[in-house]
Structures are given as C-alpha cells and as structure tokens.
Amino acid sequence: MPAPVITATDLTKTYGDFAAVDGISFEVAPGESFGLLGPNGAGKSTTMRMVGAVSTRTSGSLRILDLDPDDSGPEIRAQLGVVPQADNLDLELRARDNLLVYGRYFGIPRKVVHRRADELLAFAQLEDRAKAKVDDLSGGMKRRLTIARALINDPRILLLDEPTTGLDPQARHILWDRLFRLKEQGTTLVLTTHYMDEAEQLCDRLVVVDKGAIMAEGSPADLIRRYSSREVLEVRFGSDRNEAVAERLAGTGDRIEVLPDRVLIYSANGEAVLTRITEQGLHPLTSLVRRSSLEDVFLRLTGRSLIE
C-alpha cells in the first residue's frame, strides 16, 4: 500500500471546555476519495481546517504529505486545493481574475496561470462567464468557480467542505459530475457532507462522525451491510398513531425505528414485511420500500437522523 497522504491519530481540537474534535484517527491513501459524514456541528469543518493547515490542533498527531502542519503549513497548503463551506471568491474581481490572482499565491508564473485559468474555466463549464462579475453568477456557478480556483495549483489533495450544500438538484448533479471526473483522474478527494447520497456517489470510504468522534468507518456499501439491512419499509399511520402501532409491528422485521412522522422497518425483504403487516390487519396510510442508505446507518449509530 502506498504511503498515506493524510494520517491523523487521536486528533483533538478544543475551544475552552468544548471538544469540537475529540480524538479522531484516520488515514487517507493517495487517489482515494474519503468522506466525513455527519450532522452539522459534528466537527467535520474543524477537522477540515486542521487538515487544511489553517487551524492548529490541541493534541494528537497529524501528518499531511508526510509533513507536520504546525511546522510546514505553507508547504502543505501549497499542495492542497480547498473548497470551503461558504464561497469566498473575491467579489470585486471578475471570474477569470479570481483564478489569476489565486494562482499567483502559489508562486505560479503569470503565463502558466493564464493558461491554467482558461483550462479550468472550461473544466468548470464557465468559459462564457470568464468576464462576469462574481456577484452575477448563480450559486452553482460560484461553486464551480470555487472548485476551479482550488485546482489552480494542480493540488495533490482536494478538500471539499459541504460542496453542494444549498444548491438545487441540477446544480448538484453538474458538480458531482465534475468531482467524479477529478476522482477518475486520480485526484485525492477529502469531503465532508451531511448528504448521504453525496457520500454514496463520491466516497470510496468514509467515516461517520458525531459529536467530534468517529462512530464507524468503511465503504458506503460496507457500512450499510454492517449497520443496516438490505431494504427498509417506511410506513406512516398518522403522527399520533405511529408510536402505538409500532408496538404491534415488533417482530415483523429485523429492527424498528420510530420517527415522529413515520416508522422504519429494517429487513432483507421490505415487500414481504408489508404483506405480513397487512395480514395482521394494519393498514398504513402510506408505505414505501427502499434500499438502505447511509441515513439509516447514521440513525442506527446515533439514534438521530442526519438532517434535523
């Protein structure tokens, strides 16, 4: 196995008494696409800032590209691309100028920056917006421009903090497509998300994070296999009845989760469970059989849903 590009051991960050990141350990291999999945406030962004060598750890060890960010912050950052949670493009500059200015921060010669800026505008499907003011771009375009900016130094590792939060479905799919291309080209991706579909689409391997600690680690399929069943039956009996009916559903599947608006029944075969339920004389208002997702894994691990 090649040497990991990121190694975190017992990584901790505290603010006063509060541990934002509480002793997490993970490794990322070159070319891997690695995700941190968890709800808001789980410590994902803090972890990303430490990996991005802009926030110092309180304790534990962290090596990025075989360097310690405490000593070699600029050297590490020279090899990273960072897409922050909130866009921080320069609103005073035009789209292409944002790339030019940013490229200079890596000491890239002007001529090379100009060439790369054009390539990246094409990659981000923004060629016709090169001269546009940043403010006039849509949310999805700004996001793509931010990704283009993060790629200006041809980074070894691309860090993406909640890359598609706040985007409409179409814009998300365009973005995923671009990120998938990078993955195919062998760029190491590290991303945080609270969208399970995003994690399933983009991550080879992920850790589920909650309250600053890692709850589980594995590939999306792996995690679903370990912590959930193949299928899930979702039934609704009306918000005041779900709880009461749930007791009578015991034993119909492998496991039951009662949520305020619906009851989830985990089993290998959702349709079979539904048949059994109706045979018991229970008639849900709505029913849905779906495959298990990381949302179910998260629910199992923490007893809470991912988006609250």
Add this chain to the structure above:
Amino acid sequence: MSGPLRRGTGTPFATDPAVSDAAGGSAQARAAIAAGSRPRRFGAWYVTEHRLRGMASYRGTIIATGIGNPLVYLFALGVGLATLVDRNLDGSSVGDVGYLAFVAPALLATAAVTIASEEFTYPIFGGFKWNPIFFAINAAPISPRQIVDGQLLAVLFRMLPSCVVYYLVMLVFGAVPSMLGWLSILAAVATGMAVGAVLMSYTATLQTDTGQIAMLMRFGLTPMFLFSGTFFPLSQLPVGLQWIGWISPLWHGTELGRVFSYGHAEPLWLTVLHVAYLSAWLVVGWLVSRRVATRRLNK
C-alpha cells in the same frame, strides 16, 4: 511513511523545521517543500498584487480624487481663505509664512490620512467578513502576517503616488518655499501609514459592523483633522485642548511636513519626536494587526 526514514539524517543546514522535516523524507514531502518556497518568500507581494488589482476596479475614483482633491483644497483654503487670513494678520502671518505655505503640508498629510481611512477600514473588515477573501488567501500557502504586510504595501503603492501628485499641485500653487519641500511627501506618507496600521489593527478585530467604523470616522478622524494644527497652529487652542494635538499622529506628521516644506522653526528634539511618534504608531499598528489576523484566521 515510517519514522526512521524521516529522522536523524542530520542535514547540516536544516534549521528551518519545514526543511529538516523533509530532509531525507518522502518524495511527497520534498515536493511540498519545493512548492512552498516561493509563497514563503514572496507571499506578501502576491497579496499586494491582489489588492492592487482590486483597487483597479475603482481606479477612476482614485485618479479623480488624487488630482481633484489637491486642486479643490488648495484653491479654497490656500488661495481663498489665505487671502483673508494673510490680509488680517497684516503680514505677521501664522507660523512664520503665508497661510498657503502654512496650510499646504497639513493638507498633504491629511490627504494621506484620508486614503488610509478609506483603505484600512471597510476593505479590511470586509476581507474578514463581507467578502472574506483573507480566509481564501490563507487557505493558499500565505500566512496571516503576509496578508497584513501585503495590505500595507498595497496601500503604500496607492498613497505614495497620490501624495506626489498632491505635492506637484502644491508646487504649481507656489505653496512650497523650501528646497527640502519634497521631504514633506515622506512625512505625509509616514503619517498616513501610521494611522492606517493602527486603524487596521482595530478594523481587523470587528466581528460585525454596527456603525463602529462610521463612528470612528466621525468622532475620531474628523476631530483629528480639525484639531491637529491643520488650519491654525495648535497654540491657538486653549491649553486644556492642546493635548489633542500632542497625541494626534496627524499633528506630528503635519509639523514634520512644515519643517521640510518651509523650514518651520522648532527644536530638533521635537522633530525627532515627530519621527519617533509616527514610527511607534506604524510599528505597533503593524505588529498588532499581524497578531489579530493570525488569531482570527487560524483559530
């Protein structure tokens, strides 16, 4: 990569931790060291380039005010008001020269401070807040200190030519009797940068703008313009108010400019004090700004 490969190679010149860390280390560490060397050296200059490019978006304003301000002020005060003042003083004059020569170096220093008050207030607060590019710059291999240094450098690049233009207009108006008059440009720039550095150390701490910057302008900078011996000698003020001038960097800068532009008579120790006082403002503002920026960006 395992430990033994990294440790104990004993490169004789490995004093920089970044370098010693990679000495004999992995290829990926060596690549990072190489990629980081230019930003480490020239980072502040890249920030300057960026800021100047930002200023270019309002270059029209910069040029118009750069030429218009000295024309308007020197004409109104130096010619209009001066006629009145000089006539009424009946030749005895304010501070050993005509009013135009008296007021011109003060206006020059004021112009520099005005530029500082534009460039080190909203653009700095904004860089952390509204248009948070400082975070983006710091995510690249640039340190918060380099960001601060780059801001100072960029404003210097705007302030110096503006003051030169101002000075040229002063020459046209015949407001500079002394051969050493051009040194008043440096006095003005030093004043502007000193005030600017301290302004930045404050605006960099602001988390929200609920009018603090506007208040600062109204109750800090405006009184400073009025009571720094700008339009009349400090000695005209009641003794109880003269301290305003003594603590005001604009007063020190103005008096320094007068020494150069018309040989204003003052003891040498006072001239040295002007320079020392302005330097202190500059250095303290600069170092505190660096500290504030580091804390804010790398928390």
